Amino acid sequence: MISCDGERCAVQGPLTLSHITAVLAESAALFTGPRLIVDLSGVTEVDSSAVSLLLEWRREAARANRKIEYANIPPNLTSLAELYGVLELIHATSESENLTSESKNLLSAGTAN
Numbered sequence: 001m002i003s004c005d006g007e008r009c010a011v012q013g014p015l016t017l018s019h020i021t022a023v024l025a026e027s028a029a030l031f032t033g034p035r036l037i038v039d040l041s042g043v044t045e046v047d048s049s050a051v052s053l054l055l056e057w058r059r060e061a062a063r064a065n066r067k068i069e070y071a072n073i074p075p076n077l078t079s080l081a082e083l084y085g086v087l088e089l090i091h092a093t094s095e096s097e098n099l100t101s102e103s104k105n106l107l108s109a110g111t112a113n
Contacts, residue, residue, distance in 0.1 A: 002026050007035045012042035015050035015077075024053060031057065034066055041072035051080050054090050 001013045001023055009030060015023060031038075038057065043050070054070060054077075061068035070090055073081075081087040 002030055004030050007033050008037045008039060010039040010042055012044075014045035015043050015053060016045055016047045017049045020049045020053050024056065027057065028060075031060070031066070031068070036061065036066060036068045037071055038068065039071045040074060040077065043074050043077065046074065046077045046080065048080060048084070050077055051084055051086060054081070055086060058089065058091075 001011060001019070003010050003012070009027075011023070013019065057068055060066075073090070078087065081090050
């Protein structure tokens with residue numbers, strides 16, 4: 001589910017409760033460099049455990065004195081992180097900040113109806 005090329009790692013498939021343990025174990029073996037960009041464009045499904053996973057990756061990076069960034073965060077994951085009040089803790093990269101802004105605009109438009 002994770003493939004890495006240098007400091008960029010792409011996550012593919014679902015990030016749901018039934019998959020998180022395997023993804024976390026896989027990431028422990030792969031996320032070893034001093035800087036890491038996790039590309040989430042291949043994520044197909046999320047639930048609240050995906051938010052927890054991103055926060056755990058951030059905690060682990062801090063413990064290991066590594067820098068981690070997230071790119072291409074899917075809108076549904078952005079919405080969950082915003083709902084739980086942790087969006088700012090995820091610190092999206094510039095690639096995904098546009099997606100984050102689009103998601104916020106969509107959410108605002110949906111509540112205006």
